[in-house]
Amino acid sequence: MKKMTSFHKVSLGTLLIASGLSVGFTGSAYAASDDASAPQAHSDSVGAAISDTAITAKVKARLISESSLKNSKISVTTTNGVVTLTGSASDEKAKSLAEARTKVVEGVKSVDNALQTPGNNKSGVRTKRIVSDSWITTKVKSELLADSLSKGMDVSVETIHGVVMLKGTLANQDAIDHVKDLAGKVYGVKSVDASQLKVDGK
Numbered sequence: 001m002k003k004m005t006s007f008h009k010v011s012l013g014t015l016l017i018a019s020g021l022s023v024g025f026t027g028s029a030y031a032a033s034d035d036a037s038a039p040q041a042h043s044d045s046v047g048a049a050i051s052d053t054a055i056t057a058k059v060k061a062r063l064i065s066e067s068s069l070k071n072s073k074i075s076v077t078t079t080n081g082v083v084t085l086t087g088s089a090s091d092e093k094a095k096s097l098a099e100a101r102t103k104v105v106e107g108v109k110s111v112d113n114a115l116q117t118p119g120n121n122k123s124g125v126r127t128k129r130i131v132s133d134s135w136i137t138t139k140v141k142s143e144l145l146a147d148s149l150s151k152g153m154d155v156s157v158e159t160i161h162g163v164v165m166l167k168g169t170l171a172n173q174d175a176i177d178h179v180k181d182l183a184g185k186v187y188g189v190k191s192v193d194a195s196q197l198k199v200d201g202k
Helices: 002-041 052-064 092-103 133-146 173-184
Strands: 073-079 082-088 110-113 155-160 163-170 191-199
Touching: 052 073, 052 082, 052 092, 073 133, 082 092, 082 133, 092 110, 110 133, 133 155, 133 163, 133 173, 163 173, 173 191
Parallel strands: 082 110, 163 191
Antiparallel strands: 073 082, 155 163
16 A cells, blocks of 8 residues: 555656656747747838938938048938938048948938039039939939829839930820929939820820
8 A cells, every 4th residue: 555655656746747847848949939039020121111311310410420521511312212412522532431421321222422522623613413313213203102193103214314214104195294294393304205105095
């Protein structure tokens, strides 16, 4: 009788130890699962959500903090993550530094460096802001997407030397005229070629 009791005690103890081990492994499994999932909380969408206004503010703050740029007068504009630097830099070194500092700001996709220096501003008359074709294309697309009438229209945009070429099929002539008018108002656009915009069904 005593032997049987002893046997039951041992069995019960063994069972509790086994259960304890089982619980321990289960807890470890959950812990590993939690660790593995932790990095997933950070995503690229956070960077993508940074607005153009915020990027502009960050770039300005970065440039102001540079003592080497104190003698430069730099304007900053941002469109869909593309930063355009305009104005004047004290020299070529300052111009390159401004671009380098801008590129490392979070959210910046590319930099259009249109800064003028004493060496490349030959006549001193050229004060108008210079913008690249890629910047103009991006800006035109943004205007078309933001406009309530042209928002759903399928229009491709290409810019060559300031000339914007529009291509696509629209509902009517009024829509074509509206899109052409929007593109023509974008800064830096010399002219708009709408010859490849067609009326649906024609």
